[in-house]
Amino acid sequence: MARIIDGKQMAEALLAQVGTGIAERLARGQHAPALAVILVGDDPASSIYVGRKLRACAKVGITSRQYRLDRAVSQAELCDLIDRLNADPDTHGILVQLPLPAQIDANAILDRIVPAKDVDGFHPVNVGRLSTGKGQGLVPCTPLGCMMLLDSVITQFRGRDAVVIGKSNIVGKPMALLLLERECTVTVTHIATQDLPGIVRKADIVVAAAGHAGLVRGDWVKPGAVVIDVGINRIALPDGTTRIVGDVCSDEIAHARAYTPVPGGVGPMTVACLMANTLAAAQDLDRPG
Numbered sequence: 001m002a003r004i005i006d007g008k009q010m011a012e013a014l015l016a017q018v019g020t021g022i023a024e025r026l027a028r029g030q031h032a033p034a035l036a037v038i039l040v041g042d043d044p045a046s047s048i049y050v051g052r053k054l055r056a057c058a059k060v061g062i063t064s065r066q067y068r069l070d071r072a073v074s075q076a077e078l079c080d081l082i083d084r085l086n087a088d089p090d091t092h093g094i095l096v097q098l099p100l101p102a103q104i105d106a107n108a109i110l111d112r113i114v115p116a117k118d119v120d121g122f123h124p125v126n127v128g129r130l131s132t133g134k135g136q137g138l139v140p141c142t143p144l145g146c147m148m149l150l151d152s153v154i155t156q157f158r159g160r161d162a163v164v165i166g167k168s169n170i171v172g173k174p175m176a177l178l179l180l181e182r183e184c185t186v187t188v189t190h191i192a193t194q195d196l197p198g199i200v201r202k203a204d205i206v207v208a209a210a211g212h213a214g215l216v217r218g219d220w221v222k223p224g225a226v227v228i229d230v231g232i233n234r235i236a237l238p239d240g241t242t243r244i245v246g247d248v249c250s251d252e253i254a255h256a257r258a259y260t261p262v263p264g265g266v267g268p269m270t271v272a273c274l275m276a277n278t279l280a281a282a283q284d285l286d287r288p289g
Contacts, residue, residue, distance in 0.1 A: 003258040004259065005153060005259065005261075007145075007260055007264055007265040007267065007268045008264050010268075011268035011269050011271065011272035012272075014275075015056065015275060018060045018275045019060040022061040026061075030286060032063050033063065033281070034092050034282075035057055035063070035065070035094075036064075036094045037064060037067065037095050037097065038067045038078070038081065038082075039069070040078070040101060040104065041070070041101055042071065046099070050097050053095070060279075071101050072101075078104060079109070086112075086113065091117065092117060093117050093281045094113045094117045095119055096109055096110065096120075111124060119274060119278050120138075120141060121137065121140035121144075121277065122170070127174070130178070131177055139273075140174045141271075142170065142175075143174040143175040144273045144277075146178075146207060146266060150205065150228065153257065153258045157179070158182065158183040158184075161184070161187070162186045162206075163202070164186065164187070164188050164189065165200070165207065165209060165210045165215070165247065166209035167189075168209065172190075172207075176188045187203075191210050191215075197219070200216065201221070201222050205226050206225055206227045207230065208230060209230035210247050211232075212231065213235050213246075218252025218253050221256050223256070224255075224257045226257050226259070227253060228265075228266065229260050229261070229262050229266065231245070231246040231262060233245050
């Protein structure tokens, strides 16, 4: 029977570590880390995600400042806000909740955040540091959380075959880079990959991040594989209600070594890693020079 990797439990442990680190800062007379969260418009899902992040801030002792902007805000206005936050020494992290309205160039906005305050890890400088393996930048939260979940099961990554399903800049690509750093043999695939089931069947590690409900079936997963399900998909049920499912048919993979559930797997770790990145950003910004 496959082991269920408890993301909630691991996230609580990481949040406790962050809380301890913040308490130590306060004991040294330093300020608590401060995270600025920018939400444009009133998208219900975005509001839920922001709410989770703000509650996590309160739990660990991070000062959160929320900036809610009208959906019609201009690119220039949003850039001006980011510029002010970049220059503010009391702001250690800046997060712009995605997606943004059509009139906003999301890439330009993410690039506008100074790399040292880019707690999402999306700035090209941080991406470049990740790709070169220098380890000096902030790592995207979801892939960082995925690696921690894998670390709870796997002690030796070198030489293992890993398949990442999904090529996004937020999950797929940085996930592949992190696995390469552990000396896995990594194949990056996506929904249009030819013979995707055959490729996945060879994998010791499967990271499913395609955003396609139930894409990975049980016969895609070889016995003993470790499966990380990043997918969050809302599906309609016959009775008119909905539920959240992942990209993996988890009820079909009892033969796997371990897997993450949806919900309760990757999601909590993503939020916890955001808190860890915010603390790391504050510590780096406080260093002289």
